[in-house]
Amino acid sequence: MSFILLVEQVLNGLQFGIMLFLMAAGLTLIFGVMGLINLAHGSLYMIGAFAAAAVAGYTGSFVLALAAALAAAAIVGAVVELVVIRRLYDKDHLDQVLATFALILVFSEGTRWLFGSFPLFLDIPDYLSGPVTLPGGIQYPLYRLFLIVVGLLIAIGLGALITKTRIGIQIRAGENDREMIAALGIDISRLYTLVFALGAGLAGIAGALVGAIQSVQVGMGEPVLILAFVVIVIGGIGSMKGALIGAILVGLTDTLGGIFLPELLKLVTDPATATSIGSSLASMAIYILMGAILIWRPTGLFGARS
Amino acid sequence: MIGERYLNAAILAIFFVVPAWAYWANEPFTITLMTRAAIFALAAVGLNIALGLGGLVSLGHAVFFGIGGYAMGVLAFHAQTFTPLMEWPFVIEGTKSMPVIWLTAIVLSALAALVIGHLSLRTSGVYFIMITLAFGQMFFFFSISWSAYGGEDGLSIYVRNGFPGLNTLQPIQFYGLCLSILCVVLWFTHRLARSPFGLALNAARQVPQRVETVGLDPTRLKLVAFVISGAITGLAGALFADLNRFVSPTMFSWQMSGEIMVFIIIGGVARLFGPVAGALVFVALEHFLGGLSEYWLVYLGALLLVIVLFGRGGVIGIVSGREKAHG
Numbered sequence: 001m002s003f004i005l006l007v008e009q010v011l012n013g014l015q016f017g018i019m020l021f022l023m024a025a026g027l028t029l030i031f032g033v034m035g036l037i038n039l040a041h042g043s044l045y046m047i048g049a050f051a052a053a054a055v056a057g058y059t060g061s062f063v064l065a066l067a068a069a070l071a072a073a074a075i076v077g078a079v080v081e082l083v084v085i086r087r088l089y090d091k092d093h094l095d096q097v098l099a100t101f102a103l104i105l106v107f108s109e110g111t112r113w114l115f116g117s118f119p120l121f122l123d124i125p126d127y128l129s130g131p132v133t134l135p136g137g138i139q140y141p142l143y144r145l146f147l148i149v150v151g152l153l154i155a156i157g158l159g160a161l162i163t164k165t166r167i168g169i170q171i172r173a174g175e176n177d178r179e180m181i182a183a184l185g186i187d188i189s190r191l192y193t194l195v196f197a198l199g200a201g202l203a204g205i206a207g208a209l210v211g212a213i214q215s216v217q218v219g220m221g222e223p224v225l226i227l228a229f230v231v232i233v234i235g236g237i238g239s240m241k242g243a244l245i246g247a248i249l250v251g252l253t254d255t256l257g258g259i260f261l262p263e264l265l266k267l268v269t270d271p272a273t274a275t276s277i278g279s280s281l282a283s284m285a286i287y288i289l290m291g292a293i294l295i296w297r298p299t300g301l302f303g304a305r306s
Numbered sequence: 307m308i309g310e311r312y313l314n315a316a317i318l319a320i321f322f323v324v325p326a327w328a329y330w331a332n333e334p335f336t337i338t339l340m341t342r343a344a345i346f347a348l349a350a351v352g353l354n355i356a357l358g359l360g361g362l363v364s365l366g367h368a369v370f371f372g373i374g375g376y377a378m379g380v381l382a383f384h385a386q387t388f389t390p391l392m393e394w395p396f397v398i399e400g401t402k403s404m405p406v407i408w409l410t411a412i413v414l415s416a417l418a419a420l421v422i423g424h425l426s427l428r429t430s431g432v433y434f435i436m437i438t439l440a441f442g443q444m445f446f447f448f449s450i451s452w453s454a455y456g457g458e459d460g461l462s463i464y465v466r467n468g469f470p471g472l473n474t475l476q477p478i479q480f481y482g483l484c485l486s487i488l489c490v491v492l493w494f495t496h497r498l499a500r501s502p503f504g505l506a507l508n509a510a511r512q513v514p515q516r517v518e519t520v521g522l523d524p525t526r527l528k529l530v531a532f533v534i535s536g537a538i539t540g541l542a543g544a545l546f547a548d549l550n551r552f553v554s555p556t557m558f559s560w561q562m563s564g565e566i567m568v569f570i571i572i573g574g575v576a577r578l579f580g581p582v583a584g585a586l587v588f589v590a591l592e593h594f595l596g597g598l599s600e601y602w603l604v605y606l607g608a609l610l611l612v613i614v615l616f617g618r619g620g621v622i623g624i625v626s627g628r629e630k631a632h633g
Contacts, residue, residue, distance in 0.1 A: 037432045087615050093432055094363045098571050099614045101564045105607030113601050222560060226443045229436035237432065280451045287444035291425050294437065298428040 004138050009259050010252065015144045017251020018151030022206035023228035024235070024243040025158060026199025032175045032238030033195050034089055039100035040080070041203055041228070042221025043107035048073040048204025049211035049220060050111060053120040062125040066208050073204020074197045081196040086189065104222070112218045119215035122208070147209055154205070155244060162240065171195060175238060227254075230290050236303025245301060250286050257285035310626040314579040320586065321485055329478045337477040338549070343589040344484045345545045350569035350581030351491055352538030357567070358576030359499060360531040361511035365563050366422065366438030369445045370536040372558035373418055374411035374543025376449065379461040379553035381407050386464060404469040404483075407544055415540025416533050423532035427525050439560060446558040460554025467548055474548075484545055488582070491538055496578055498534070507531050539566070568610060574620030583621050 027041050051072035056065035084103065088096045124143045132142040162168040170191055173181040182188040207221065214220070231250050235242025262278030269277070293301065321344060328336035349371055356362040384391045384400025392398040401407065426437045450458050466474050474480045498504045510517045510524035517524045547553045556562065565588070573584030591609075595602035617624055 031432065037435060084611065084615070091614075093435060094357070094575070095614050097363060097365060097435060098567065099611055101568070102607040102610035102614065104564075105603045105610070109601045109604040109607070113604070223443070226439055226560060230440045233433060233436050233440065276451075276453055280448055283447035283451045284444050287440055290437070290440060294425055294428055299433075 005259070007134075007136070007138050008140060009255055011140055011144065011148070013252035013255035014248060015147050015151075015251070016255055017248035018148055018155070019206050019210050020224070020227055020231055020251055021155060021244050021247035022151060022202045022209075023224055024231040024247050025155070025240060026202040027225075027228055028232050028235070028238055028240065028243045029171070029195055030199045031232070033171055033178075034085075034174075034192055036085065036088060037093055037096050037100070038085070038199075039097060039225065040103035040107065041199070042223075042225030043104050044073045044077055044200040044203040045207035045221040045224055046111060046218065047076050047107065048207035049122070049216040050115060050120065051204070052208035052211055053122040053216045054115075056122055057120075062128070062212075065122065066205065069204045069208030070201050073207070074201035077200020077204075078193055078197040080200075081193045085196060086192065089192075108218050115218075117218065119217035122211045122216055124212045143213065147213075150209065154202070158202075159240065167191075167194070227286070230286055232300070233290055234293050234300055236300030239300070239302035242300055242302030249289070253286050253289050254282075257282040261285065310577070310622060313622060313626050317579050317583050317586065318489075321488075321582075325478065325481055325485075334477045337481050339589055339593060341477065341481045341484050341549055342546075343586050344481065344488050345542050345549060346566070346569055346585035346588065347582040348484070348488050348491060348545065349539045349542035349566050350573075350585055351488070351495055352535050352540075352542060353566050354535075354570050354576065354581045355495060355498070355538065356528075356532050356535035357570060358580070359504060359507050359511065360528045360535075362427075362528060362532060362535075363435050364426075364438045364532070364535075365435050365560070365567065366440075366442035367536070367539050367566050368558050368560065368562035369418060369422065369442050370415035370539040371543035371546065371562055371566065372445055372449065372553075372555075373415045374540035374545075375547035375553040375557040376455070376461075377411040377414055377540070378407045378467065378544040378547040379463065380455055381410060382463045382467055383455065383461050402465070402467045404467045404474070404548070407467060407548075408541055411540045411544035412537045415543070416537040418540075419533045419536025420529070423529045423536070427529055427532070439563070442558065442560055442563050446555055446560070449555040449558050456554070458555060460552060460556075463547075463551045463553075466551055480549070484549075487541070487545070491541075492578065492582070499578070503527070503530070568606075570620075571610065571613060572620055574622040577620075577622050580620055580622055587621060 023041065023045060027038060030036055030038050030041075048069035052065040052069040055068035056062060059065075080103065084099060088099055091099075128143045128146050130142055131139040132145060134140050162171060170181060170186055173186075174188070174191055174195075178188060181191075203221075206224075210224075211220075227250060228247075231243060231246040233246075234249060235244075235246030258279070261282045262275045265274035265278045265281075268274075297303070321340065325337050325340045328334070328340070349367070352370070353364065353367045356364050356367075380391065381400045382402055385402045386400070390397050390399050422438065422441050426434050426441070429437060449455075455461050466480065468474055469483060472479045472483065474483065499508075506517060506522050507527045507530075510522070510527045514524040517527070543557060546557070569584035569588055570581045571584065572587050573580035573582065588606075591606060592602070595605050599605070613620060
């Protein structure tokens with residue numbers, strides 16, 4: 001158990017967490033502004049990844065692929081909002097869950113129809129592949145470092161958008177009192193479409209970025225979606241800061257747990273048992289973290305006290 | 307419009323007439339399909355206690371379905387390999403006896419429901435949905451990494467477990483067993499909804515403050531409902547595993563949770579026979595649409611959207627002309 005391994009794993013956890021943040025930010029924004037629980041957010045992640053893989057395969061350009069992922073997910077998001085989602089705002093959570101579950105079925109099977117069941121591959125471009133040497137002589141994949149930097153930049157941009165711009169003020173006002181801002185002459189339904197498309201675009205970008213280090217396949221979105229739910233539960237619904245801290249906490253717990261829990265158990269039991277129990281425990285670690293935080297703070301770390 | 311009472315009788319009649327015909331016409335596959343429908347109905351009747359009566363939108367009921375499945379899988383696996391399940395502090399042998407397996411499934415899923423319910427009921431609304439979904443995923447990943455019992459590949463059981471006095475290898479006899487359990491549980495649910503507990507639970511769903519004022523604890527009522535609900539879904543899981551003679555982590559997957567909820571919605575929320583009608587329609591769609599197209603889930607998704615957006619009250623609500631289950 002060396003220092004280098006620790007640094008590597010912390011960076012991996014950070015990278016995983018930042019990508020979870022992109023998902024969780026959209027979900028928490030959509031819930032905060034429209035009060036909607038969107039299970040189909042994972043489908044938008046998948047759409048982003050497929051759009052990127054298709055465009056990269058056609059043009060060979062990674063930048064174009066990312067742009068396509070953003071555009072495809074945002075456009076699909078806007079259309080879905082106009083056709084289905086806006087009918088759900090004044091329905092109860094059960095209806096929202098079911099309608100968005102139905103959307104998952106449609107999107108997953110539709111994508112399987114279009115692209116087939118085999119995973120696609122999105123290659124890391126040459127200028128981002130290979131290792132990079134960090135201070136202290138640690139070798140780390142350049143692409144993962146790129147993910148951390150890009151994710152952090154998006155997080156900062158999102159923060160600026162929400163706190164500094166006019167549209168951000170409208171979004172925050174919409175979270176607090178939707179009747180009031182409608183009364184002030186802001187087109188609330190256009191704002192909703194915009195927020196949904198923004199969340200969808202973030203999910204699409206995340207899907208494309210992660211798609212380059214994993215395979216692009218149907219059903220890739222839902223495990224990430226559920227982890228993003230865990231992030232939101234930990235961070236508190238509607239809180240952007242909570243989403244960021246929750247995401248990094250979940251990313252680090254998952255990555256470090258998988259490596260260090262078996263090692264820790266080896267101190268008390270034989271290696272074979274330690275590996276099997278340790279990996280089982282590690283797969284449950286983030287949910288145990290979630291349970292612990294729920295006992296301590298039922299509305300999450302930064303959630304509103306009710 | 308047909309009265310809901312007659313419609314319920316008609317739905318139940320399907321469960322008697324179709325398998326009887328299939329037995330007479332020597333169509334064992336139809337009997338298997340009906341067994342599948344009866345077991346799905348049982349799982350959904352279980353969820354409906356939490357969802358319909360208690361208003362708890364649990365997206366993690368696959369946990370209990372899976373626990374029931376693995377209770378059967380693990381016990382039967384040890385019986386078929388002649389290895390004890392546990393040697394210390396006392397010896398527990400595997401078993402091929404259905405009543406013992408069912409009891410284990412019920413007790414274990416009730417315990418899991420107690421823990422999950424206790425944690426999840428600290429919150430409500432959309433948090434509750436996300437947390438139950440997350441616990442479902444936790445069990446899913448645990449079962450994948452649990453290599454002693456097949457991990458990702460699951461466990462195959464070679465011979466269906468036995469029930470005293472019956473030959474469960476005959477499809478019609480196993481079906482009779484599943485249908486009997488479904489009928490008993492339906493009767494129990496009917497009684498439960500009209501019992502003092504059921505009425506209090508109904509009130510706790512609608513106005514928790516008033517329930518509190520008369521000296522009852524709404525959270526506790528909901529927790530009890532969640533435990534009963536989980537136990538019934540667990541029993542359904544044990545039967546489902548026995549039907550397939552196979553358990554795998556798929557039983558724990560979030561899709562499974564979603565599907566159990568879909569049965570209720572197709573049929574109608576909070577109606578006694580809603581989940582039964584829904585499971586029947588689902589199995590029929592799965593069979594007929596699945597035969598037409600590999601991508602039949604697209605159609606299911608579209609149908610579900612239409613039901614949620616335009617047809618409140620599900621199939622029973624549409625046919626009986628009464629949208630609301632509660633008067």
